[in-house]
Amino acid sequence: AQSVTQLGSHVSVSEGALVLLRCNYSSSVPPYLFWYVQYPNQGLQLLLKYTSAATLVKGINGFEAEFKKSETSFHLTKPSAHMSDAAEYFCAVRPSGGSYIPTFGRGTSLIVHP
Amino acid sequence: ETGVTQTPRHLVMGMTNKKSLKCEQHLGHNAMYWYKQSAKKPLELMFVYNFKEQTENNSVPSRFSPECPNSSHLFLHLHTLQPEDSALYLCASSQDLAGGPNEQYFGPGTRLTVT
Numbered sequence: 001a002q003s004v005t006q007l008g009s010h011v012s013v014s015e016g017a018l019v020l021l022r023c024n025y026s027s028s029v030p031p032y033l034f035w036y037v038q039y040p041n042q043g044l045q046l047l048l049k050y051t052s053a054a055t056l057v058k059g060i061n062g063f064e065a066e067f068k069k070s071e072t073s074f075h076l077t078k079p080s081a082h083m084s085d086a087a088e089y090f091c092a093v094r095p096s097g098g099s100y101i102p103t104f105g106r107g108t109s110l111i112v113h114p
Numbered sequence: 115e116t117g118v119t120q121t122p123r124h125l126v127m128g129m130t131n132k133k134s135l136k137c138e139q140h141l142g143h144n145a146m147y148w149y150k151q152s153a154k155k156p157l158e159l160m161f162v163y164n165f166k167e168q169t170e171n172n173s174v175p176s177r178f179s180p181e182c183p184n185s186s187h188l189f190l191h192l193h194t195l196q197p198e199d200s201a202l203y204l205c206a207s208s209q210d211l212a213g214g215p216n217e218q219y220f221g222p223g224t225r226l227t228v229t
């Protein structure tokens with residue numbers, strides 16, 4: 001079975017500051033990992049995905065995430081926050097192989113202050 | 115239309131009404147999902163269809179009835195709902211449930227209010 005833990009239900013940063021959203025996972029087999037973003041009253045949009053090709057994954061809107069197997073982590077970062085980054089962010093894990101459904105974290109709300 | 119579309123975007127219904135939510139994907143995918151998203155709760159998987167066959171029913175009450183007539187369309191039929199069923203209902207699709215990352219593509223959701 002797999003699980004995802006997102007540390008911090010809310011993260012608050014100033015515009016221009018570093019964004020760091022944490023995600024730790026557990027999986028019995030090598031995982032696929034995803035970050036999604038959800039803006040108010042919208043569905044989830046894929047930001048980036050890890051598929052074992054490279055440990056540092058670049059996504060849309062300047063976000064990137066690094067897969068660290070030893071720490072079972074897949075934290076999301078962005079060097080400089082914009083007001084438009086304010087949204088809910090979800091980490092998800094899906095074990096490689098087999099017919100598995102992804103498991104989502106509870107989400108982290110990113111608040112960006114002017 | 116591109117991606118995943120959902121209609122209606124907003125729905126208000128009484129507890130004795132019958133209504134349906136519609137989802138359509140234009141991505142050539144074979145797996146489709148219904149999720150419920152309530153305030154302050156994690157995303158809840160409700161149903162999964164793969165090649166039109168239901169593969170997951172996550173202990174969803176029978177007042178929710180899914181239908182998948184083909185790989186592009188997914189419906190959620192609603193009847194005698196309760197106020198606690200008020201939520202954002204999200205539809206998603208992915209290539210299938212087999213190997214590969216199979217990332218999901220989500221629709222914009224239907225905001226359901228049960229009065």
